[in-house]
Amino acid sequence: MNISPEEAARALGEIEASRAAMRTTVRGYRGHYMLWLWGGLWVVAALLVEFEGLHSLLIFRNWLMPAGIIVTFLIMLFQGTKIRSPVNKRFLGVLAIIVIFAFIWPFVLRGRATARSDFAYGALMAMFCYIVAGIWFDCYLLWIGLLISALILAGLFFFPAFFWWSVVLSGGTLVGTGFYVRYFWR
C-alpha cells in the first residue's frame, strides 16, 4: 500500500484529533473524584479529632466512612457507563486481606494506642492500600502512598499539632493531587 506524504500527514492529523478527543474524556477517569472525596473525609476526620477528641472518630467510622464508600460505588457505577476496566479479583483479594489484618492488629497491640497513634495507624493502613494499588497497576498511587506515609510518620514523631499536620499535609495532599491529575497532568 502506497500513499503520498500529504495523505500520510492528513492521516496523522486525524489520529491526533481522535486522540485529543479521547484524552479529554480520559482526563475525567484519573481517580481525582476519589482523591477529592477521601482527602476531604480525611481532613474532616482530623479536624473532628482535633476539636472533639478521639471518640468523635466514631462519627467518621459509623457515618462518614460508609457514606464515602457509597459515594465511591456511585462514582464507579456512573463512570463505568462510558469507560470501564475489568474488575481485578486478585487485587480485590489482596485489599480484603489488608483490611482484615488492619482490624486484627489493634487488638493484638492493645494498650499502647494514643489518639495520635490510633489516627496515624488508620491513615497508614489506607496509604498501605494506595501503595499496593500503585505497584499493582503501575500508577501514581504508589508515590502518593509513599509520600503521605512518610508525612504521617514525620508528623506523628516530630510535630506536636499532629492533627493539623494531618489536615494540611495528608488530607490536603490527597485533595491537591486530585486537582493536579485532573487539571495539570498531561
Next chain:
Amino acid sequence: MDELDAIIHQPARLQIMAALCQLKPLSQVDFTFLKTKLNLTDGNLGAHLLTLEEKGYIAVEKTFVARRPKTFVSATAAGRHAFDAHAAALKAILKAK
C-alpha cells in the same frame, strides 16, 4: 520498517483505533459514547467495528447495565501493535519526504 495497514488506514477505522488505543490496555468504551465522540452513525460505527473485530484488532463485549443492553469495545494487543506500526509507517513516509 513498519508497513501501512489497509484495514486501519480507512479514515473512520483510523479514528476508532486511535481513540481505543488512547485508553489503558483492557479498558473498554461504550459503543454509544464512542459513536458520539467520533461523530459517527450507529450503522457506520457498527460496520467498521465488525471489520476490525474480524481482523482481531478489537474485542466487542455485549452486556447488560441496569437491565439495558450495552456494547463495550476495547483494542486488543494485536490491534494496539498494528495501530502503532501503522502510525510509525505514516511518520516514516513524512520523514522520507
